[in-house]
Amino acid sequence: MKSEFEWKERMAKYNGIFTEPPKNIPTDKVVDGPLIGNGDVGVVISGSPERQRLWISKTDFWKAKRLYPNGSPCLLGGMDIHIPALAKASYYSEQRLLEAEVASVFHHDTTSVSINYWVPAGENVVIVELSCEGDADVPITVDLWVQEGNESKTEEGRQDDIAWVSRKFNGADLDWPTEGAIAMRCLGGGRESISLQPGIKTYIVAYVLTNHNVEEYQQESVGKAGLMDENRMELLRSEHKQWWSRFWAKSEIEIGDDVLEKYWYGSHYIMACCSRNKAFPPGLFGNWITTDDPAWAGDYHLNYNYQAPWWGVYSSNHIELSEPYDTPLREYMPNGRKYAEQYLGVKGIYYDVGIGPKGLPTALSSSQASIKYENGHLFLGQKSNAAYCAINMLMRYYYSYDMQYASQEAYPFLLEVADFWEDYLKFEGNRYVIYRDAVHEVPTFTDSHPDDEWLKELEEKNPILSLALIRAVFKGLLNMSHELNLDLNRRDKWSHIVEHISHFPTFQRDGKTIFRLTEEGRDWRNDNTLAIQHIWPAGAIGLGSDPKLLDIAKDTITVLNRWTDYNGFPTIFTAAARVGYDPEVILHELRRQCLEHSYPNLFIFFGGGGIECCSGVPSAINEMLMQSHEHVIKLFPTWPRGRNARFTNLRAVGAFMVSSELADDNVINVDIISEKGRTCTIVNPWPMEDVVVMEKYGDIHKKIEVQLSGDIVSFTTEAGKSYILGPERQQ
Template sequence: MPKPYCDLHFKHTISRWDEAIPLGNGSLGALVWGPASSLRLSLDRADLWDTTPFPGISEPEFTYATMVRMARAGQEAEIRRIFDAPYNHPTPCKLPAGALILHLPSDRAVESRLSLTTATAALKTGDIKLEIFLHAEENVGICRVNLPHLEFQIENPQYGTTENRDAPPGSLKSLAYPPAEYGAGDGAVWFIQRTAGDAAYGVFASACSASDSTLLTFTVGSTRDGADWRERALDRLRFTLARSYSRTHGSHKQWWKRFWSRSSLTLPDKNLERNWYLTNYFLASCSRKGGYPMALQGVWTADDGNLPPWKGDYHHDLNTQLSYSHYCKANHMEEGESFVDYLWAMADCGRRFAKDFYGTEGLCMPAVMSIDGQPLGGWGMYALSPTNQIWLCQIMERHARYTADKTFWKERALPYLTETATCIAALLEERDGQLYLPISSSPEVHDDHIEAFLTPNSNYDLALMRWLFGRLSDESPRWRDIYGKLPQLALTETGVLKLSPDETLEESHRHHSNLMAICPLGLIDDQTEAGRRIIEANLLDLERRGPGLWCGYSYAWAAELYAMAHNGNAALRALRIFWKDFCSPNGFHLNGDYRHYGSSMLHYRPFTLEGNMEAAHALQEMLLQCKDGKIEAFPAVPEEWRDQKISFSNFRAEGGRLVSATYDKGIVTMTVEETDELGQI
């Protein structure tokens, strides 16, 4: 259970949406910020998208064969026209829902506190006090104010109109919709915003006043809820208002109590402890079993008049994979199952894309895609690289290992890996007895320039293929034969992993793609002297190139690399830099060193969540590592912690085992609970 010092607490009025108090229940999201006179709840809903496709996606030339031909011919401009240009189209994209604005009679600063324990925001301005939460199990928000009357309004996003399509790039006005239709009745107010085709959504709010307080409820409804979606939204508000506040809040708090009971930790560094709990709060706020997995911003779409950063999409060349990197060890399996269930549910989409784009049987998802699996285009060498699909396979396989669920492995994970292997195998070309992809890349080295097409196989592609076919080698002679024909990883004389057989990475780079074999794939055996030398050589090379062009998530990934090498000092330093220099006061990962601390040359601040989750994962790797059935507690303790006490409880290890351990001035005690599901996969 998070201690009170883990709470977010701001004594000043919050002036930016990406520094707001974040609330979420996996479906609905709210950001609470702004002055008392117009206190803003920026509302969101996870499945609120405009999925209108860009016409060019369906053109005959939008194929892997075309990209291979053009890459080999050096046709950079044509590659951009066909494969990158679709991403410049405003749709498909994630949509904001709108806002609920409270007009409080106060000119004082708004003090805000978010209780992580209860997922409840408490605000105070002068003598006015508010409590706000999004119910953990019901799609409704509740706000209680100690005022007998509350003035409020709802506001739709400032989209463009069908009559006026002129808008600056990235603006919400580039989305042309009919004007929102406002309505009121039976004590409620709402607006209905029609979007593309027959799709529509609305924000609904209703208040009930007593002698000394007002209870305000709100929700976001959508045509995804069924033909009677508006009536259902209004019924939800009426039901909530009819129930006592204490009962509603009580059931909400019970859900969060169960969530927090699944794992815990105590650290000497209270800021790291706080951020670990905050990251788990983000996970539960954005990802629930039965719902959609978190996209780039989860349930907190930008409220600044613009499309969300990178259209709020699903990026599979790092972002989704890092976003779901820590949940297994944190023992929040249901929240992680949102993603693995989604991958399985989207398998037919992957089969169609494998056939239509790659011209193969099997399964492969677009590496940059919409909520319904449409390719969005983008830098084609990454957005349409087939090997990113293998990284998704690793998520499925790891889930099977950490649950020890044989049924999941046999009926979902194994077929998913096998169908992916079918697609990848069909693309491989044999030369001199070895197998190569026709084109290769290493995200996102050389950006979108023709040089980004590296000599096959890049170590990124090769590591992923060696992991996949190696994992399947015992399942079929076919996969074992392919594994045997894959080249070895390309190394320099000193053991540094190259980009490709004929190129080394000579500059700082945000994506540690050439190091995939070390982490997260674990292909370099750190139990051997040769493996340890390779890992050490690559960490030295990482330091040689420096962090000048790193994003926040680069530091989080580096922390995991150091933790795997049992270098707790460097892992701790990287995590402190990440959370101090690259995160907003509310914990949001803003990618850039936006306050100019000197930790990167990138000074922008686009919000995405993967860095937070990867940082929590790296911290967990400092405390517990498991490989091939072996468990190691406290493998990367920093020097400054060695005369202090560290503990964690109910961390999940491979085989479904639950581990609790204490480190007290060098003395380690550990208990391992064998769960009912335990068994070899």
């Protein structure tokens, strides 16, 4: 166990370092400035030392207008901190992961100003701490501002020493109103002016609330700002530190590569800063919105972008960050039922590509061409969106075996997906077949094509991803049905679909047998990674699969060669790890992406990516260190020989937390915590030797099994108990 000092020293290596002001703010995509957030309020900082700008946004600040691309998260407002004495000063900022704060130091001649920015983990207030060193006071002015335009109404005012601004989207053409306010107060100074004195800390606070938090959001924000003092901030700081300490203690990796470790921890930091509002999950670009026109409406894109950010949190033992995920999917179910019945004449749910919170359709096209093909919606030829949404629910279920979650959230949604595919699938020649389901987006919204040749993609048969998603959904339903003792009468049908769904199509390319995108229709595409998404995240293939299938999978990854891809980062590396691809290649290419496609704030960014890229490093590294596909734990299954590694409390399917270490090609310890008391099955870490299992009571170990023999061993567990595994020779 590392000391607190050692842990702080190690985490400091992963901080985001800025030696010049950000260049990519404002932007319609990913920001490049220092980031803070509490899972609801997000702040990104830009500007030169003499004018620091804080851009303040919130996961629930949406303009709820249906017509694409008008329905989107929008910018609320911000603060400008003017420090004229810092003109031409040096620039240095740290985005500190352990403390969840940004610390900046600006030097100029005889003046030095330090500014710390943080958002308390449990309260929607932005806190700015300022101090200076030098021979004279440093005058500062602060401007509070609100974003205007885009059919919004704005107001500003003052109450005693508090300035406030508000922005409202409440027009009659909106599905629901969104209104928000920022109330700012300078402690120890005037309303908007401060005189920094050497050695004395000064504060600026800004409360941020919306009508989705509390009905009287403006009064509440002003009132809370008025009550803020140093004692209150000290309490918030203590709670903030405790929250983040607990967060970082949940799991750990050490793999001898500071770059990959940095982005493993950094990706979790970004997700923790933007994904904790259970009613409003983050859109494509998190809660760092700096424009009213985010790309692709900044919405929830359901053909992988929305799902991807959370793919790493399940195995990293941060399931709590996924709690907001289900909310908009559940809220959209009435729309999905209506679309399935009206447009396809089937039961269940049929989701378009883009949705928003509270049942908001964000993918309604203004183009008349789309009305001909998709009733004015942007389904883009795809039938698989709802099934794709189910993958995250299945991940959460398998990794936690939380039966309350299964019964209340996952199972009802999966039933609707099953209803759809039971109606939509065709049973022909002893197999189930999918027709008219595009593997890639078909631009049905455009009217630029002279004929309908481009619409042939709408006629595609058996897209490979949909085949895998269907397998996953029905296998998951069978598992949950048994665990919950529900729908016995439907299990035969579900089993029949799993057993008779069409095989994955293959073809010859570059002298290799590889996966084909569809059985009939598009065979291949030189961008994107849809040729391997049936492996990850759909989970159709793993190290326990048929060796011939594994060879096809690895050859497909070789031919695909999409280590650098506009949309592929969240999938290619983890898919490669899942099937045992060359680990040296995986680590080399993953490291290269971190170095070549990242910002100092630890965002990994490609042209089509946002927070989706937060899963790329965690899910790939976790899968290389430990796999639990099909309920079998495999330690260091895709890890280079001769490279030491260790991990603590990675989550395995079956609700197990596993810790282990590899040193000199030997597994030297295995600790397993059983949350739900399920049978634990593990590939023997010590081939040709028997495995001893001991219960762990603090520092006392009690042997419960002496000889577990074979390549794969299993033992029963009890909920809440810890176990240590070792080879018989060490006992």
